[in-house]
Amino acid sequence: MQLVLERRAERSGTIALVSPLIAIGLTIVTMVILFAILGKNPLLALHAYFIAPLTDGYSLQEIAVKATPLVMIAIGLSLCYLANAWNIGAEGQFLIGAVAGSWIAVKTQGTDAGAWVLPAMLVLAAAAGALYALIPAICKVKFGASEILTSLMLVYVADLFLDYLVRGPWRDPHGFNFPTTAEFDPVATVPLLIEGGRLHLGSIIALLVVAAAAILLARTIKGFEIRVVGAAPRAARFGGFNANQLIILTFAVSGALAGLAGIIEVAGPVGHLQPGISPGYGFTAIIVAFLGRLNPLGILIAGLFLALTFIGGEQAQIAMKIPLDVTKVFQGILLFYVLACDSLILYRFKLVSSNRQVPRGVG
C-alpha cells in the first residue's frame, strides 16, 4: 500500500476554510500526548493553556497585548508571502525598529520635550524597519542573493547591535549594571486604553493595519498585482507586472510594520529597551500568517490564538510547572499541521497498492 497524492481539478474551497480548524484540532491531540509523556494531567494542562486565560479580564487584556505585535508583523509578512517574497527576518526588523524609536526616547529623556516625541518614535521605527528590510530585498533584486538567508543573518546582527547599545552607550547609569536603558518618560510611552490596565493604543493601531491590508488586497490594483505575482508568475509577466518592484515594496511594508511593532512593544508593555524584548515575535508571526491563510481577518484571529498560547504557556508553567518551551513546540507542531492540511486544498490523498500500474494519458 502506498499513499499517493492526486491533484484536484480545482482548489477545494470547503477545505480551505476548515483546514486551520483541523490543524488546531490535530495539534491539541498531539499536545495531549506530549503532556502525558511529560507526566502532566493532559486535561488540566489543556485547561491551563486554553481555558484559564479566557476567564479573567487581566489575561484577556494580556492576550490582546501579546497579539498586537504578532498581528502587525504577520500582516506585513502575508503581503510578502502572497507576492512570493520570503521575508524571514521580521525578528530583526522588529529589533531595529525598537532600537531606532528608542533613540529618540533616550535622547529626550529628562528634557521637557513635547507631545511630538511618541509620534516621532513611531515614524522613525517604521522607517528603520523598512530600511532594514530593504537590505535583503535589494540584495535579492540586484544580485539574486537568497532573501531567506540574508534576512535571517540580519536578525543576529540586529540582536547584537541592540545588545551593544544597552550594555554600552545607552545603559541606565542607575540601573545596577543591568543591560537596560532607563524607563522611558511618559511622553515617550504608548498611552493605555484602560486606566490601570494593560491594553494600550498599539492594539488599536494593529486593528487599523488589519483594515488597511484588507482594503489593499481586496480593493486596489496593487493588491491585485501582489496576489497575481505570487499565484501565477507567468501570467503576471504577460500582464506587465514588475515582480522585482513588488519584492521591494512588500519587503519595505513588512519591515515598516515589524519596526512599528518593535517600538510599540518597547514604548508600551516593556517601557524601556533591553535584550529579550521579543519572545520570538518575528518567527511566531510566520505561523500567524500561515494559520490565518495570508488573509487579514484570518491573521487577526490567528494572532489572538497564538497570543493565547503564549499566555496559556505562562499560566501552565506557574500552575503545573510545565516548561515554557512547550509553547514553542506547540507552535512548531501547529505550523506543521497547518501546512499539511493546506496540502488537502490542492490534492486528494489516495491509498493504492504499490504494484498497481495505472495507465494514464499526458496529464
Added chain:
Amino acid sequence: MELVEAIILAVLAASTPLLIAATGELVTERSGVLNLGVEGMMIVGAACGFAGAWLTGSIFIGALFGIVAGTMMSLIFALMALGLAVNQVATGLALTILGVGLSGLIGAGFVGERITPAVHLSIPGLTDIPLVGRVLFGEDGFVYFSIALVIGVWWFLYRTRAGLILRACGDNHVSAHALGYPVLRIRTLAVMFGGACAGLAGAYLPLAYTPFFIPGMTAGRGWIALALVVFSSWRPGRLVVGAYLFGAVTILQLHAQGWGIGIPSQFMSALPYLATIIVLVLLSRARSGGSTAPATLGTVFVPDR
C-alpha cells in the same frame, strides 16, 4: 609559533560543525530538495547528543544520539515536503521553529551539567612533530570524520552510478521519473542523510567544542551551513574551502577580542553573519550569467504514477 598552531586548531574546531552540516545539506539539495530546517535539526542534535553522552558517559553514543535525532527530524520534513508536497521553504522553517522548542524541552534538564569532551588523537612521535604534528595528528575524531565525509560524498556524487542518479533527480525530476527512477524515495534518502549530518554537526558542539549544553547553542550555524552550500556552487571541494574560511572568521572575532582591539565585542561577533551576507551577494552577482543550482531545487514533485 604556538599561537599559530593554536589558531589553526581553533579554526578547524570551529569549521567542523559547519562542514558536516553543509555536506549533508549539499547531498539533500543535489537531489532537488531545499531543506531550510538545518538549524532546527542541528539544535535538536545538540540537545540529544549531550543527553546521550551525559547518560551513558560515552561521546560515541552521544554522537549516535545526535545522528538519530537529526534523522528523525528530517523524516518529519520528508513526510511533509515529499509525501504531502507541502512548500519546502515553509516546511523547513517549521522544522527550525519546532527544533528550537524541542531542544529547549529536551535540554532543560541538562543545563549546567558538564561532560568530558571528545579526546584528541595522540600518536607518540607523530603528534609531537613541531607545528604540523598537533594540527595533522592531534584533532578530535569529528575533525577527521568530517574530512572523510566530504571525500566520501565527492566520490559518491561523481564516481558512482547511484550518485549520478541522485544528481539526475535534482536536475530534472520529470526525466528521472520517466526513466523509472524512484525520485521520491531517492530524495527521502538524501533528506535523511542531510538530517543525520545536521544532527551530528549539532552534537559536535556540546561533545567536542564546549563540554556543556546551553539552549540556542547552535547560534545560526545551521543557516550559515545553508549559505555555505550556495557558496560552494553545490560542489564538495569548494565546501571545504568555504567552511574553513568561515571557521577562520569565527575565530578571528574571538581572538580580536582577546587582543584588546578597541571594537566592541558585539560588532566582532556580528562578523560571521555579515560575512555570510557579503559572500552571498558577491557570489550571486558573479553567477548572474547562469545559476549552478540543481535545476529543480525546491520545486514540488508529484509523480503521475
